[in-house]
Amino acid sequence: MWLGALFVLPMLLIVVLSFLKRGTYGQVVYEFTLNNYFRILDPLYGQIFWDTFVVAILTTVFSILFGYPLAYYISRLERTKQQIWLLLVMIPFWINFLVRSYAWVIILRSQGVVNTILQSLGLITEPLPLLYNSGSVLLGMVYTLVPFMVLPIYVSLEQMDRRKLEAAADLGATPWKAFWHITLPMTKSGVVTGSILVFVSSIGMFIVPDVMGGAKSALIGNVIQNQFLSARDWPFGSALSIVLMLLSMLLILLYFRATKASETKEGAA
C-alpha cells in the first residue's frame, strides 16, 4: 500500500542511515558505525536538545492556559454559534506556518508595527529588540500551535456529561469547585491529546525559530535541517532525528502515565 511504501519504508531507511558513515563529499558510505550517536553526547547538542524541550514544554503549557478557556467558552455556546467559532479557530490553523510567523516579523521587527507606534507616541527613542530572541520564538510557537489545543479540548468538553455538574451544584459545590473537581478531570483526555499534538509539532519545528529566532535560538529542528541541506551529513542528521523521536516518545509516554495515574487517584478518593 501507498502509505507502507512511502512512509514506513523511508522511516526505516533513516534508522539504517543513522548507523552509516558520511563520505568526504557528503555521500553516504555503507559502513557500520556508532559514531553518529557518540557525537550527539557532545554537550553542545545536549544544550540544543534541552532548549528544544524547554521551548516545547512551555509552548504546551501556554497553549493549555490560553486554549482551555476558549474551548470552554465555545462548548457553552449554542450549536450554530459553536460551528462558526470552531471554523474561526480552524482557519488560522490552515494558514501557512511560514506566513503566520512572518506576520509577526512585520509586527515585532525594529522598524515594525509595535516599535513604530511606540516611537511615534514618544514612549521610546530606540526600537526595542522584540524579535530574534527566545521570547519571540515562544510567542510564535504558541501562536501557531494553539488551535491544536483548542480543538481536542472542545471535543472532550462537548462529550462530557453535563448532568454531573448539575448534581454537583445540587450538592452545594461552587461553580469553581465543580469545574476543578468535575469538568477538568473529565476533559483530561482532550488536554492530553492537545498536549501531544502541540508538543510533537513544536519539537520538530524549524520554521518559527528560523524566521523569528535568529541565529542564537536555533533548536534541534534547525540543526537537523542544516545537517541535511547545508552540512550534507545525512547519517548524523538521521541519528539526531532518531534521538529526538525517541526522547519525545519517552516524554509523551511519561505524560500519559502521569495523567493516567492522577486519574485513578481521583477515582479512588
Next chain:
Amino acid sequence: MKTWRRHTLSGYSWLMLVFLYLPIAILMLYSFNDSRINAVWSGFTWKWYISLFENRQVIQALTNSLTIGIISSVLATVLGTAASLAIKQYSLRWRTIVNGLVYLPIVIPEIMMGLAMLVLFSQIHMELGKATLIMAHVTFSMPYVMVIISARLAEMGGELEEAAQDLGATPWGTLRHVTLPLIMPGIVAGFLMSFTLSLDDFIISFFVAGPNSTTLPLYIYGLVKRGVSPEVNALSTLLIVCTVLLVIIAELFRRKDSKTITF
C-alpha cells in the same frame, strides 16, 4: 456573579480571536502600504501586486503549486477513498492496526516525514522535482482524506448498501449508485482539503523540491530569508485568501447533511 463570569470568559475568547487574526490582518493591510521599508502607513497602493504578476519566477511558482496541488489531490482522493472503502471490509483487529498507521503521518513531526522522503528518493536515485513533490504531497494528504471519508462511512452505516444488494445490485453497481453518491460530500471535502494542504505545505516540500520545482511557499521563504520586501506581503496575502476560501468551501461540503461536528 454568574453574568460577570460569563462576560469575562466571552471577553477573553474575543481577545483570543483578535490574537489569532490580528497578525494576519496586519500582514494583509501592509501589502497595500506604499512604503518600502517602514511600518509607517504612507498611502494605499496596488503596486506590489502588479510587480508580482510581472515577475516570471512568481508565475512559475504559482503554476508549479497549482499543477502539483491538482495532481496530488486527485491521486490522494482516489487512493484515500479506495483505501477507506477497503478498510471498512477488514476485520476489527486489522482495522485498528491500519487506522493507527493512517494517523501516524498526521501526528509525526513534519520534518521527519520530509527527511524520510528525501532519504528514500535519494536511495532510489530519483531526481528531486515535480514527481517527488507529488508523491510526497499524496502521502501526507491521503491520511486526511481517509479520516474524513471513514468518518462519513461510519456515520452512514451499512444498511443502504445491504438493501441495494438484497434488491439484486452487483457490488460494483452498489458502489457506483449507492455508496459513492452517499459519500460524495466527504470525497469533495477530502479533495479540497488535500488541495489546501498541498498548496500550503512548506516543510515537506522544502526537503523534496528540486531546483526547478519551487512552489509558492518555498518562493515566499526565499523572499523572507532575503529580507523583508512588501512583495512578500502581497504574495502571502494571496496565499492566505486562497487558503481561507478553500477551507470554507471544504467545510461547507463536509457539513452538508452531516449533523455531527467531527472537527
